[in-house]
Amino acid sequence: xxxxxTAHGVYPIAPTPFTExxxxxxxxxxxxxxxxxxxxxxxxxxxxxxxxxxxxxxxxALIVASRYIQRAExxxxxxxxxxxxxxxxxxxxxAVMDRGAAGVMIAPPASLRTDDQxxxxxxxxxxxxxxxxxxxxxxxxxxxxxVMSPRVIRRIITDNPSCAxxxxxxxxxxxxxxxLRGWEAEGMRRVxxxxxxxxxxxxxxxxxxxxxxxxxxAFPDMLVDVVRMAAAGQRDAAHDLFDAHLPLLRYEQxxxxxxxxxxxxxxxxxxxxxxxxxxxxxPMSATTRQEVDYLLARLARHDPRAx
Numbered sequence: 001x002x003x004x005x006t007a008h009g010v011y012p013i014a015p016t017p018f019t020e021x022x023x024x025x026x027x028x029x030x031x032x033x034x035x036x037x038x039x040x041x042x043x044x045x046x047x048x049x050x051x052x053x054x055x056x057x058x059x060x061a062l063i064v065a066s067r068y069i070q071r072a073e074x075x076x077x078x079x080x081x082x083x084x085x086x087x088x089x090x091x092x093x094x095a096v097m098d099r100g101a102a103g104v105m106i107a108p109p110a111s112l113r114t115d116d117q118x119x120x121x122x123x124x125x126x127x128x129x130x131x132x133x134x135x136x137x138x139x140x141x142x143x144x145x146x147v148m149s150p151r152v153i154r155r156i157i158t159d160n161p162s163c164a165x166x167x168x169x170x171x172x173x174x175x176x177x178x179x180l181r182g183w184e185a186e187g188m189r190r191v192x193x194x195x196x197x198x199x200x201x202x203x204x205x206x207x208x209x210x211x212x213x214x215x216x217x218a219f220p221d222m223l224v225d226v227v228r229m230a231a232a233g234q235r236d237a238a239h240d241l242f243d244a245h246l247p248l249l250r251y252e253q254x255x256x257x258x259x260x261x262x263x264x265x266x267x268x269x270x271x272x273x274x275x276x277x278x279x280x281x282x283p284m285s286a287t288t289r290q291e292v293d294y295l296l297a298r299l300a301r302h303d304p305r306a307x
Contacts, residue, residue, distance in 0.1 A: 003076060003103035003134040003164035007192040009042030010223045011078060013050045013216035015263055016064050017272040022279070024060060026067055028272040033071035035271045039221035040228075042212070044068060045105060047080035049143065050216035050259060055278040058088065062095055069100045076102030078136055078165075084109065086128035093129040103134035103164055108146040118148060119155045126160045134164035140196065142171055150179040157191055167214050169196035174208050181209035198253045199223055203242040206230035217252065218265035219245060221305060244302035248295045260284045261292055268296070269305075 014036075017028030036044055046068045047053040047061055056064065065079045079096040081104040083089040093104045106125050112118045126135060137156060141147045148170075157163050170176055177193060184190045194214035195205045202213050206227055213223045222245055229238035252261045260282055263275035277283070284292070299306035 001076065001102065003078070005190050005192060007043065007076070007165055008211040010212050010220055010227055011043035011045050011194055011214045012036060012041055012220040013048045013196070013214060014044050014046045014068060015216065015266065015272065016051045016056065018276040018278050020274060020276050022276070024064060025273055029064070029067045030071050032271050033068065036220060037073065037075060040224040041075065041220055043076040043078065043102065044072060045078040045080065045214055048105065050262065051080065052278055053080055058092070061092060065096045065101065066099050069096070078103050078105050080105045081129070082107040086125065089125065090128045093133055097133055103136060104129065105136040105138050105167060107138040107140065107144055110145045112146045115149065115152050118146060118152050119159065122156045123159055126162050131162050134162055136165040136167050137163060138167045138169070140169035142169070150176050153180065154183060154188060157189055163191060165191055166193045167196055168193050168210065171197055174201065174204055177205060177208040177210055198249055198258065200249055200253060202226055203239050216262055217249060218262045218269065219305065222303065241303065244299060248299055251292065251295055256282050257288065264289065264292060265296070
């Protein structure tokens with residue numbers, strides 16, 4: 001089913017698994033989807049930054065997205081279609097929607113600077129992919145260097161009925177969530193807000209009104225638990241579990257190192273067969289691996305899933 005205002009929970013950003021030789025590992029996509037379904041994820045997002053989308057050609061991107069959609073077994077799949085040009089964006093968006101995707105995610109190009117440029121870009125993108133394709137705004141100024149104020153996001157939502165979700169990754173951004181939820185109470189059309197940033201602020205994002213998480217942390221089952229506990233009013237329990245994971249979350253958030261760490265932990269947990277990245281890549285050093293193992297051992301004292 002296409003994305004709508006009811007979307008919530010945890011949509012992990014899925015990696016693209018590779019073999020040691022650099023080929024797409026379809027069997028690991030299958031095992032990942034089995035893990036995501038089994039731990040209570042409510043959807044999945046593919047071909048994001050964690051998915052190494054820029055290292056895939058057009059045919060490979062469609063193969064990866066199609067495999068995730070096939071193995072989702074009813075879970076909604078969002079596909080990243082960001083591209084320098086609208087022709088490639090439209091081609092991938094239409095292809096994945098034909099295969100059963102729930103929607104697509106669009107990040108702003110770094111060349112955008114003014115509010116009107118940002119609003120105009122999303123209007124053109126929505127027109128290019130088709131008004132029948134639900135799209136997700138990816139608000140990640142730390143990576144894309146495009147700053148979207150709450151007013152800009154409100155204009156995009158108001159002007160484009162096919163805008164179906166906000167992926168919120170501003171930092172600091174808790175007040176942005178509160179502002180948008182306040183405007184919804186005054187009549188602005190509601191869209192789900194799922195948060196990224198490696199999950200670093202999920203404990204308070206959920207309390208500010210976020211509907212869930214969309215990040216690639218290697219413990220999506222923990223994210224599911226925190227979102228569930230927050231919704232149930234179990235504040236202390238949610239924060240206690242989240243706090244136990246904070247050292248690993250923080251370590252993983254290092255620019256340039258996060259992908260290698262996430263894939264390493266996912267491989268250790270049996271979610272994928274190996275932690276290979278496609279080149280250009282930044283592999284982990286032996287010292288980094290030892291430090292991650294140390295963090296996992298400490299985490300296991302509080303969460304046995306890290307053992």
